[in-house]
Amino acid sequence: xxxxxxxxxxxxxxxxxxxxxxxxxxxxxxxxxxxxxxxxxxxxxxxxxxxxxxxxxxxxxxxxxxxxxxxxxxxxxxxxxxxxxxxxxxxxxxxxxxxxxxxxxxxxxxxxxxxxxxxxxxxxxxxxxxxxxxxxxxxxxxxxxxxxxxxxxxxxxxxxxxxxxxxxxxxxxxxxxxxxxxxxxxxxxxxxxx
Amino acid sequence: xxxxxxxxxxxxxxxxxxxxxxxxxxxxxxxxxxxxxxxxxxxxxxxxxxxxxxxxxxxxxxxxxxxxxxxxxxxxxxxxxxxxxxxxxxxxxxxxxxxxxxxxxxxxxxxxxxxxxxxxxxxxxxxxxxxxxxxxxxxxxxxxxxxxxxxx
Ligand SMILES: [Zn+2]
Numbered sequence: 001x002x003x004x005x006x007x008x009x010x011x012x013x014x015x016x017x018x019x020x021x022x023x024x025x026x027x028x029x030x031x032x033x034x035x036x037x038x039x040x041x042x043x044x045x046x047x048x049x050x051x052x053x054x055x056x057x058x059x060x061x062x063x064x065x066x067x068x069x070x071x072x073x074x075x076x077x078x079x080x081x082x083x084x085x086x087x088x089x090x091x092x093x094x095x096x097x098x099x100x101x102x103x104x105x106x107x108x109x110x111x112x113x114x115x116x117x118x119x120x121x122x123x124x125x126x127x128x129x130x131x132x133x134x135x136x137x138x139x140x141x142x143x144x145x146x147x148x149x150x151x152x153x154x155x156x157x158x159x160x161x162x163x164x165x166x167x168x169x170x171x172x173x174x175x176x177x178x179x180x181x182x183x184x185x186x187x188x189x190x191x192x193x194x
Numbered sequence: 195x196x197x198x199x200x201x202x203x204x205x206x207x208x209x210x211x212x213x214x215x216x217x218x219x220x221x222x223x224x225x226x227x228x229x230x231x232x233x234x235x236x237x238x239x240x241x242x243x244x245x246x247x248x249x250x251x252x253x254x255x256x257x258x259x260x261x262x263x264x265x266x267x268x269x270x271x272x273x274x275x276x277x278x279x280x281x282x283x284x285x286x287x288x289x290x291x292x293x294x295x296x297x298x299x300x301x302x303x304x305x306x307x308x309x310x311x312x313x314x315x316x317x318x319x320x321x322x323x324x325x326x327x328x329x330x331x332x333x334x335x336x337x338x339x340x341x342x343x344x345x346x
Binding site: 015023055 | 239248250258261263264265
């Protein structure tokens with residue numbers, strides 16, 4: 001369990017008007033929030049800004065926190081929701097720029113690469129850990145989030161269910177499917193290793 | 195349990211979510227099936243790959259900067275800080291109490307009006323007021339005093 005006994009005390013202090021308590025909560029969870037964002041979105045671009053945005057959203061709703069879940073599962077829900085918003089926003093932006101500005105972009109020599117590196121390509125051009133990260137990006141966002149909370153944050157099925165407000169059964173099946181998909185995506189990589 | 199059934203539980207197995215006879219069955223199967231051992235190893239590699247990739251470190255001043263930005267945004271948007279929120283919540287609670295008191299008082303007035311209407315319609319009542327209104331005699335000081343005391 002990651003629940004520090006002091007999280008609730010800090011939240012109570014914040015609710016009584018102590019803003020420094022909130023800064024302590026930021027210090028405690030900034031790294032985890034940043035990495036969940038990074039793993040979910042797949043690049044470092046704007047990770048710091050988005051991490052800040054998570055804490056802004058948290059600040060705005062922490063007064064209504066009811067102590068019915070751990071602070072971190074509440075915070076990770078905000079993080080996952082923000083990532084989903086961001087994925088949607090980037091998808092719209094990408095669709096828009098591809099449809100309307102593709103020619104200008106090409107002329108400027110910054111045509112976005114539609115090709116996501118295959119495991120074999122990635123193995124040549126980057127470290128092995130990048131292969132896993134790029135496979136992760138191919139998962140559907142709901143499967144991706146569940147796997148990240150499990151593998152990176154070591155949350156239990158129960159905690160993930162609480163964080164994402166889904167059933168434990170749904171968590172179990174999403175993790176299983178995410179892993180099976182990852183195995184298929186990383187087939188070549190695993191074959192090369194054996 | 196068959197190989198395929200075991201394979202479908204390997205994900206739960208590496209997460210430590212299995213117990214009892216299912217766990218024993220999976221463990222027994224793993225000692226004989228190299229394919230399932232391979233899958234467990236691949237799952238563990240995926241986990242290690244994700245953990246290794248999570249290497250973002252924010253600067254030491256991130257929390258102070260974030261709080262400063264929050265403060266700035268709140269000043270601009272007119273949102274409330276916790277202290278302001280508590281103050282406003284107290285004012286709101288007091289307002290509700292005052293409104294409730296006003297409401298209760300006006301409810302009493304209403305009751306009084308209803309009794310007066312009943313007297314005017316000539317409905318029978320054994321209250322002191324009705325005795326004053328309908329006895330036809332002159333009203334004495336005692337009658338008024340009695341009416342005032344028996345009210346409620
Ligand atoms: Zn097997």
